[in-house]
Amino acid sequence: MEGQRASFGGKISAILVAAGSAIGLGSIWRFPYMAGEHGGAAFLLVYLLCVFVVGIPVMLGEFAVGRATKQNAVGGFRSLSKPWRWLGYNGVIGALFISGYYYVVAGWSLEYLVSSFTGLYSSSASFSEQFSAFQLSPRQAIYTVAFILLTHLIIIRGVEKGIEKASKVMMPALFIILIIMAVRVAFMPNAIEGYRFFLNPNFKEAFSADTIFTAIGQAFFSLSVGMGCMVTYASYFKSNNNLTGTSFSVALLTLLVAVLAGLVIFPAVFSAGLEPAEGASLIFVTLPEIFKDMPLAQLWSGVFFILLVLASLTSTISFHEVLTAYFAEEHKLSRKAATRLTSALSVALCMLTLFWTFDVDFAGLHLEKISFFDIFDYTTANILMPLGGLFTCIFVAWWMKKDFLQGEMTNHGKLRGRAFPLLYFTLRYITPLLIVYIFVKNLGLF
Numbered sequence: 001m002e003g004q005r006a007s008f009g010g011k012i013s014a015i016l017v018a019a020g021s022a023i024g025l026g027s028i029w030r031f032p033y034m035a036g037e038h039g040g041a042a043f044l045l046v047y048l049l050c051v052f053v054v055g056i057p058v059m060l061g062e063f064a065v066g067r068a069t070k071q072n073a074v075g076g077f078r079s080l081s082k083p084w085r086w087l088g089y090n091g092v093i094g095a096l097f098i099s100g101y102y103y104v105v106a107g108w109s110l111e112y113l114v115s116s117f118t119g120l121y122s123s124s125a126s127f128s129e130q131f132s133a134f135q136l137s138p139r140q141a142i143y144t145v146a147f148i149l150l151t152h153l154i155i156i157r158g159v160e161k162g163i164e165k166a167s168k169v170m171m172p173a174l175f176i177i178l179i180i181m182a183v184r185v186a187f188m189p190n191a192i193e194g195y196r197f198f199l200n201p202n203f204k205e206a207f208s209a210d211t212i213f214t215a216i217g218q219a220f221f222s223l224s225v226g227m228g229c230m231v232t233y234a235s236y237f238k239s240n241n242n243l244t245g246t247s248f249s250v251a252l253l254t255l256l257v258a259v260l261a262g263l264v265i266f267p268a269v270f271s272a273g274l275e276p277a278e279g280a281s282l283i284f285v286t287l288p289e290i291f292k293d294m295p296l297a298q299l300w301s302g303v304f305f306i307l308l309v310l311a312s313l314t315s316t317i318s319f320h321e322v323l324t325a326y327f328a329e330e331h332k333l334s335r336k337a338a339t340r341l342t343s344a345l346s347v348a349l350c351m352l353t354l355f356w357t358f359d360v361d362f363a364g365l366h367l368e369k370i371s372f373f374d375i376f377d378y379t380t381a382n383i384l385m386p387l388g389g390l391f392t393c394i395f396v397a398w399w400m401k402k403d404f405l406q407g408e409m410t411n412h413g414k415l416r417g418r419a420f421p422l423l424y425f426t427l428r429y430i431t432p433l434l435i436v437y438i439f440v441k442n443l444g445l446f
Helices: 011-022 025-037 041-069 073-080 082-115 127-136 139-155 159-186 191-199 209-222 229-234 243-271 286-291 297-330 335-355 372-399 402-409 420-442
Strands: 357-362 365-371
Touching (some): 011 229, 011 243, 025 041, 025 243, 041 073, 041 191, 041 209, 041 243, 041 420, 073 082, 082 127, 082 139, 082 297, 082 335, 127 139, 127 286, 139 159, 139 297, 159 243, 209 420, 229 297, 243 402, 286 297, 335 372, 372 402, 402 420
């Protein structure tokens, strides 16, 4: 099968590509403001634990399905058990819905990269006003489409020349920029307060059940599990790839990026005398306020938003590939045709997101101006991804025989697999219970 199907060049390539899928806006945009809202260091410690208890077991399960079958998400689950092909469709639909809003946010980062060197710091309007004006302007649609085309150009080149080659460049560049930014903000006045907030836990004041719940959710979603990405990428792994080592490496790289993002943002926020719990606007409204008072403000702002563009691109590549592989293999399209179809669908969904809002009147409930951005975001984060993660655990640890996962983890006896008993127990009992908790909590059932 490996001779007929494209594959990543080696173990390092597999790690970089899979890490690229996990490391995106969730690590650099979402993690800092979630940590800021939930106590900084206390949230970081719980998040670290949840990555290993929730994220790694599900990732291993998806890796096992992908590499064992060498097929896309739908074909992979179907070839192992036909009734379970719906789980692959769940991932494909999740990737499709994510396309409907993720490109929009990615387009924001591209806009801010350009405007860092044009009008962002010369305008008389506040950064909040500029952000609101951008969201109402045609530029938002232009930058969204530009990001889809950028992703398209990488995907259409194929697995080795496109995805693998891009990841080998973008992932090291992402780390280099993060380290440069972290060193720069370390010399800002009062940066020590930011380090204290982010690295010195105060469990009495900051720790709560909500902190645990939010950290579990952040760990689960930041690793790109539950939507077919890791199944699809693992289908390009070679047979000698160590799945356990790869999953731990991806998790550690994701953690490292999240920590570095915190070491960039919190010292800068405290240095500027701002609040860390600024929410989703922390990057696009608060950080420009910080950069404007720095020497070479345009340069440092541009460097940061290059970082955000790279992080966004490594993730858009992954869910674009989920859809491209599905259309190519399940509907017998050429890779170019499948890529074009995926990009066209992404453009259509993003235009729906940007230009159509509606009111809801149902059973006495009245909601005004509901957007497809909210629908796609809520459906993927609160329904499709938790369902995908939960039933991956059930499928791999309960439906399939124990030998299936053990064989994949040990490369069929070539590796020792000393961690298998612990990981199998976690995948069978602990991880599903935690995901059920996330699922029920997200739906507001308790």
